[in-house]
Amino acid sequence: MKPDMSNQKTSNATTVPRAGLRDVAKMAGVSTATVSRVVNQPDTVSDTLRKRVMDAIQVVGWVPNAAARALTSNRTGTIGAVLPALALGDFARSIDAMQDALAARNYVLLLARSNYDPALEFSQVTKLAERGVDGLILVGRDRAPEYQSFLSRLKIPYINSFIFEPEATMPCVGPDNAAAMASMVDYLVEQGHRRFAMIAQTTTSNDRALARRNGVRDALAHHGLAIPPHAMFEGKWSIEEGRMLLNVAMALEVRPTALICGNSMLAVGALLQAMENEIRVPDELSIVGYDDVELMSELPIPITTVRVASEEVGRVSADTVLDMIEGKRWTGTRIPYEIVVRASSGPAPAT
């Protein structure tokens, strides 16, 4: 290894300080104000000078100092996002889209994760606020009051994403989780199903998962049906968990004819385990999920699911915070969902 940076604590004496605005100005023979204008309001500078300054910038290799800029302008050009996890399906995809949307409008994305822990989320938000983010993208809507007041005191605009509630204080960008699951229930009831089980993500500190569960409950109630408490399961986001919970659900005294899964990996696990147990899907058991990742449609028995464009959630969230910051008109957005029926679901078996 031959690093060109010293691997020692001390650096060499001949440290050339990074070029500054004044260096550019000197080089171009103009004032610092002119250089600043060339960068920030090119139209207000004569062509000749602009050209001269641009060249000077190249020559001295000037890179503007964001800290100094932020200090005077009170804007950092950064947006913070705090998500429960960064690698999980829909969040991961939304991050991709967020980053693109922000980059397109010359903002940069500061990322943090909360691991579904409200306290950690708040501490991350605090840290991002100190960093001077111009806006925040958060997930869900439930937040402690101290938290709310912290944000409003700092006047940092933020988005509640992956959820939709028209009456929320701050704009929501996401699907109506409850309505989406309700549609799925309607479909299953229409197919003749009457006995259900559900495996969902832990609803603690997860208002999206809770909304989905309640959506199922309310929709069933509307049909005069219900899932008995002992047929409602909660688990982690994993295939293995889905496998395990399928086994538990199918060991119930009264077997369900339809299994509703709260996310994609639980559904995949449930389906794979059903195949392994030689449970005939969908003749014997219908399995449905939430979130349409590529895998859902590619398995030997493609899975019926709720499709929500997570990329859209990310993109619109980003654009909406920027609109709030830049003083444009903004509003929450209900991201549409769609029930995608595939081979894993069908008519309920005859009793």
Next chain:
Amino acid sequence: MKPDMSNQKTSNATTVPRAGLRDVAKMAGVSTATVSRVVNQPDTVSDTLRKRVMDAIQVVGWVPNAAARALTSNRTGTIGAVLPALALGDFARSIDAMQDALAARNYVLLLARSNYDPALEFSQVTKLAERGVDGLILVGRDRAPEYQSFLSRLKIPYINSFIFEPEATMPCVGPDNAAAMASMVDYLVEQGHRRFAMIAQTTTSNDRALARRNGVRDALAHHGLAIPPHAMFEGKWSIEEGRMLLNVAMALEVRPTALICGNSMLAVGALLQAMENEIRVPDELSIVGYDDVELMSELPIPITTVRVASEEVGRVSADTVLDMIEGKRWTGTRIPYEIVVRASSGPAPAT
């Protein structure tokens, strides 16, 4: 909707400016220097004053301004990472780990994506540099010379991640892609395979994919074997692509007995398509992949693959840049890999 922020361009007149260091100082009846010390070097301040200042901070609700801090200290406490994509398997997982490792040492993660485009990557790096990142985590090692000089001129330390090359100028943190694939080839040859096909990610601007392909080629050569050019395929990172390329590979005049896939999704696709085509795996065809995501072991026929701890890549990359920044001793790290043999591979069929 009843936003508590004005949905208009102009804000109300009674704008209370955010509390600053001097407000805290006034409140506590001390100088700004003392407040600063309480925050940054608590030990050098008397207990009484420290307590008084802490209370004052609470009362006025002071949040330090990172821009001002950065301006004088020349450090922003941010690390930038530019990855080809943020949602793809191993990258997504590594981001999670990076974020954790950085947060643990009180740094924050600035994220950008390059979409496998060197020009875009460079522009993202430029943007992050302007934002004043203290260090960078990049992917791979191949970089244009202008690029290198840009970074060294700005004296921003960086890591080449997901790759390992001991002689690199800047430290690498990642697996030895070539060696990993070579091990896999050794295993397959040992199982009696002589006819191979490979489906890999596009190697353009992707030195990791290239290293894997070359690793396969060299290892085969070492055994006096080779993959003919028409049995080498490149495609995108998706299950569908894997399915398609399996069909192409199995339509070759001389059918391979082993199919080497360059990443996890291609392997999953290939396996699922093989199942659909009723190709007996592994009796008729062995399928192996790279990267061990949960799905690989959960499919009806679990897939033999190379396991690399991507989380480790993220964690160690983060810690190493921080070490470089903080003047500690640092070095590149070769992340270990492991061949995980599962049901998708076995002895070559008798001719």
Next chain:
DNA sequence: TTGTACGCGTTATCAC
């Protein structure tokens, strides 16, 4: 159209 000069909120270097 261009230049001067001050201020942004901290940190760090001095004296005290």
Next chain:
DNA sequence: GTGATAACGCGTACAA
């Protein structure tokens, strides 16, 4: 142990 004050690098009234 504590306080005054000069940077830090840029944006921007305001003057020219």
